[in-house]
Amino acid sequence: MKQTSAIALLTGMLAFTSSHAANTAAGLATRDLNPILQPIYIPAYTPFGSGDGWRIDHSVYVTNTSQLESAGDEYLALDVENYRYELGLRYRRDNWLGQVNVPFIANRGGELDGAIDSFHDLFGLPDGDRKDLPKDDINVEYIRDGKVEYSQDRSSSGLADISIALGYQLTEGTRYFVGIELPTGSESDYSGNEAFDFATWLTHAMPVNNEMSIYGLFGVSFPGDDGNLQGLLVDEIWVAQLGTQYFFNDGIAGTVQLDWHSQVIDDSDLKAFGDSLQIQLGLGFLKLFDDHRLDLFFSEDIKVESAPDITFGLRLAREF
Numbered sequence: 001m002k003q004t005s006a007i008a009l010l011t012g013m014l015a016f017t018s019s020h021a022a023n024t025a026a027g028l029a030t031r032d033l034n035p036i037l038q039p040i041y042i043p044a045y046t047p048f049g050s051g052d053g054w055r056i057d058h059s060v061y062v063t064n065t066s067q068l069e070s071a072g073d074e075y076l077a078l079d080v081e082n083y084r085y086e087l088g089l090r091y092r093r094d095n096w097l098g099q100v101n102v103p104f105i106a107n108r109g110g111e112l113d114g115a116i117d118s119f120h121d122l123f124g125l126p127d128g129d130r131k132d133l134p135k136d137d138i139n140v141e142y143i144r145d146g147k148v149e150y151s152q153d154r155s156s157s158g159l160a161d162i163s164i165a166l167g168y169q170l171t172e173g174t175r176y177f178v179g180i181e182l183p184t185g186s187e188s189d190y191s192g193n194e195a196f197d198f199a200t201w202l203t204h205a206m207p208v209n210n211e212m213s214i215y216g217l218f219g220v221s222f223p224g225d226d227g228n229l230q231g232l233l234v235d236e237i238w239v240a241q242l243g244t245q246y247f248f249n250d251g252i253a254g255t256v257q258l259d260w261h262s263q264v265i266d267d268s269d270l271k272a273f274g275d276s277l278q279i280q281l282g283l284g285f286l287k288l289f290d291d292h293r294l295d296l297f298f299s300e301d302i303k304v305e306s307a308p309d310i311t312f313g314l315r316l317a318r319e320f
Contacts, residue, residue, distance in 0.1 A: 026205060026215045026245035028257050028297055028315070032276050032307045033063040035082045035107055035140060035190065036150055037264055039161055039227060041181035041197030044259075045217040045241045046099055048092050048175075049319040057088035059315040065308040071269035075143040078272065080152075081108045082308075084160075097167035097175060105191045106157035109138040144268075150228050158189040161197070173205045177219075187227045195224025201239065208244075217241040229265070238262040243280070255282040255297065259307075276306040282313075293317045 027045040049055050060083075067078040083106040091098045142150040165179030178200045185192015201219020208214060221237040243257030257280040265273035282297030295315040301307040 026213050026253075026255065027203075027241075027243060028255060028280050028282060028295065028313070029057070029059065029086075029088065029101075030061075030241075030257070030259055030280050030297070030299060030311070030313065032259065032261060032278065033061060033082060033084065033311055034065070034272060034308060035063075035078070035080050035152075036142065036229070037273075038082070038084070038105060039185055039191065039193035040223045040229075040233070040237070040264065041161070041163060041179070041199050041221050042237065042239055042261055043165070043177070043179060043199045043201045043217065043219050043221060045203055045215060045243070045257075046088065046090065047317075048090050048097055052092050052094065053320060055088075055090040055092075055317060055319045057086070057090070057315055057317045059086040059088060059313065060084070061086075061311055061313045063308045063311040067272060067305055067309070069270050069272060069305060073145050074268060074270050075141075076270050076272055077139050077141045078308075079137055079139040081138075082106070083108065083157075095169040097169065097177070099165045099167070099177075099179075101163045103160040103162070104158070105160045105185070106155070107138065107140070107152065107190060108155050144232075149232060152190055156189040156191070158186055158191040160185040160191040161193070165199075175203045177201050177203070183224075183226075190228070193224060193227030193229065195226035197224050198222045199239075211247045212244060214242075214244045216243070232265050232268075234263055234266045237264055245284075251285065251287040253284040253286065255280065255284060255295070257282075258302075259299070271303070271305040274306060275303065277301070277303040278307040280313075289316075291318055291320070 027047045029044040029046045031042045031044050063082040065078045065080055069076045085104045087102040089100045140152040161181045162184045163179055163181040165177045167175050167177035169175050181197040183194045187194050199221040201217055203217045205215035219239050223233045240260045245253050245255050247253045260277050263274045278299050278301045280297050280299045282295050285294045288294050297313045299311040
């Protein structure tokens with residue numbers, strides 16, 4: 001019931017603006033960066049230029065997670081620092097839109113545990129299971145019915161799954177996409193699920209006034225049943241994002257964005273594999289570099305333990 005209500009609400013938020021759309025450069029292409037779930041294709045809102053041509057995004061994400069969880073016959077340990085670099089290529093020709101995302105993933109023991117503890121203390125944020133885990137270590141394990149379904153206790157890195165999507169601009173601010181994620185990553189280095197994943201989604205953006213715009217995404221992903229989570233994934237994952245961008249002046253913009261997805265692991269009672277909700281807070285600098293936009297942002301799990309503790313992100317974008 002909760003999932004159905006959330007889908008209906010988010011669909012309505014996108015639909016009510018269908019006749020007032022405008023192109024904007026808003027939106028953060030963020031997602032749940034749980035290291036176990038990263039190989040799954042979860043679409044994200046990606047900005048396009050208002051005219052024909054290219055846009056290139058260089059995005060870097062640093063995620064630190066310390067979480068212990070058990071429910072029934074399931075046990076999960078997530079103690080890892082994840083690094084993700086993503087090269088995003090966007091191309092627009094009239095109403096047709098194309099995009100390619102090329103990610104590289106590295107899992108490490110990390111260096112940020114102490115700094116994140118201080119960050120949580122400074123803002124009064126919950127610390128979860130961090131105090132019960134060793135600092136700067138790596139331990140990722142999922143046990144179900146007494147069987148180890150996923151385990152990583154060493155560092156890894158490699159090319160992850162490349163995604164390709166084709167979109168069409170239906171109205172001034174409404175776009176429809178279909179996409180595929182290719183099995184270019186590797187199960188052995190935890191960078192891919194060695195399966196073809198498919199997704200389809202709708203995005204919408206509109207101006208509220210000269211300083212503010214809102215935008216959103218609603219879609220569904222169909223993960224391939226292969227890799228380290230073979231036989232455990234649900235058949236479909238619903239995805240939604242809702243955000244707003246506010247221009248403080250002609251050089252600085254602020255972004256607030258909510259990211260949500262439905263349950264990922266079938267019949268799991270663990271929070272990390274159920275419905276996820278996190279918030280993204282960012283600042284965009286439009287004139288810091290010539291012809292570029294720099295976005296700095298971080299995320300927090302609003303629904304505690306449904307996403308990594310914290311993610312720091314940077315995106316440098318250029319249109320030409």
